[in-house]
Amino acid sequence: MDITTTPGGLAEHSIGTYRLAKTHGAGLPADSVIIGALLHDICKSDRFWFKGRSIHQHTPKCEMDSKHSVRSIQILRSCGLKLSEAERRAIRWHMKGPKYHSRDKENELDHSKAVKDRLWHIVFDSDKKDAAVHPGQKY
Numbered sequence: 001m002d003i004t005t006t007p008g009g010l011a012e013h014s015i016g017t018y019r020l021a022k023t024h025g026a027g028l029p030a031d032s033v034i035i036g037a038l039l040h041d042i043c044k045s046d047r048f049w050f051k052g053r054s055i056h057q058h059t060p061k062c063e064m065d066s067k068h069s070v071r072s073i074q075i076l077r078s079c080g081l082k083l084s085e086a087e088r089r090a091i092r093w094h095m096k097g098p099k100y101h102s103r104d105k106e107n108e109l110d111h112s113k114a115v116k117d118r119l120w121h122i123v124f125d126s127d128k129k130d131a132a133v134h135p136g137q138k139y
Helices: 009-022 032-039 040-047 067-079 085-092 104-113 116-131
Strands: 048-051 054-057
Touching: 009 032, 009 116, 032 067, 032 085, 032 116, 040 067, 054 085, 067 085, 085 104
Parallel strands: none
Antiparallel strands: 048 054
């Protein structure tokens, strides 16, 4: 199954990620769980468009690299959203598991801080679990 044949695939994934995240977010600011879970893939929102009743897809440059999370953060900031460090790290590193290592010392340090944060764990785990429900879809 391909997301291009599934109307609402990215929205459904984001909502699914949030539903999973909120069940584990007790004690965290609700806004942070919402921001991290619902908006972690926001840069992908311009991938699809409708022409008549058909869904069409293009692959923006941000999709071709592994840093779509950086673009998501830039979009959120350009909209005036002030992200906490925990929110920024949860979005930035939602694709990189605890065993990730970077040659870039700044990235390595930032990632090491992320994996110590409960919000990152919740967003990372919820994203992976929701994606596993729909194997083969690309968000």
